[in-house]
Each structure stands twice: as C-alpha cells, then as structure tokens.
Amino acid sequence: MNGMLRSIANQAVALGEDMAEGIVLEHEPRTVEERLTYLEQVLKQHTISLDSIYTIIKDTQKNNKEACEQAAHLDHEIEVNRSDNKIPVGTRLKGLTKGVPFWCMVRSDGFYVGITRYESLSAAAEGVSGVRRSGWTFWKFDAGKHEGRSVKEVYREGK
Secondary structure, eight states: OOHHHHHHHTEEOOTTOOOSSOEEOSSOOOSHHHHHHHHHHHHHHHHHHHHHHHHHHHHHTSOHHHHHHHHHHHHHHHHHHGGGTOOOTTOEEEEEETTEEEEEEEETTEEEETTEEESSHHHHHHHHHSSOOOHHHHOEEOSGGGTTOBHHHHHHTTO
C-alpha cells in the first residue's frame, strides 16, 4: 500500500466516542477479508453521511419565512405533546458522532436519517454512530426555541 492509503487504513473511529479523529488500529488489516470489512464499514458511514447531507440540502431550499413559521408551529406542537412524549411530525433533529453531523427527520412512519428509516430514535442513533445509545440524549433539536437541546432535556424539563 502507498503511504497515504496505509495511513487511512490504520485509523478507525472509536465507536461511542464523539470525536473527529480516529484511533490507530492494533494492526493493519492484513487479509483481504479484513480489508473488505474495514472498507465496507467506511462505505456504510459515508453512505449514511451523504443521505443525511442530501436531506438537509433539500430541506434548506425552502423559503426562510416558511421555515420560521414551521419552527414556531413545531415549538407549539412540542409544548402541546410534551406530556405524551410525542415528537411532532416534521421535526428535524441533529446528532453529532465522530465529528460528523447527522440529521434525523421525524415522519409519521418513523425516524429517517437520509433515506434510511428507523423505528426509534435510539435505533437511528445506533445506525449513525455504530454503538447502542439513547436516542433521547443523542439527538438535539435543530431549529426553534429548543435548538441545540436534547430531546430528553426538552421533554423532561416540565416533569
């Protein structure tokens, strides 16, 4: 392998850690199977990232006035549904793992990161980070008066 490829192949992101830098593997993938497994993991992460970026770009094409009205509506819906722990359809959440931002859209039939559907926030968080974690603490609101706050913070504050 050339130097650059060897450097990339020797890094893997620490699962469960929210950091931009990778850690050095104990050994360089030697067999074809080890290399393929590593490349499949990298490809999966890039695919999820691209799906997420596509979704956010598509959403930002909306006009700003409409986005402000929608954020105000979602803020109201959050307050109304807080006691039922129900996140309003149309809410966009943001999660950060390994230094990479991901966006999750709440729809009537599930939680979507890009075009990938998940049954729960925790499943979506695990899908993007590669490790089990609470979706309620991982995902944060991306707009409105709750921007930057986790779902858990917003839904548990009034209880």
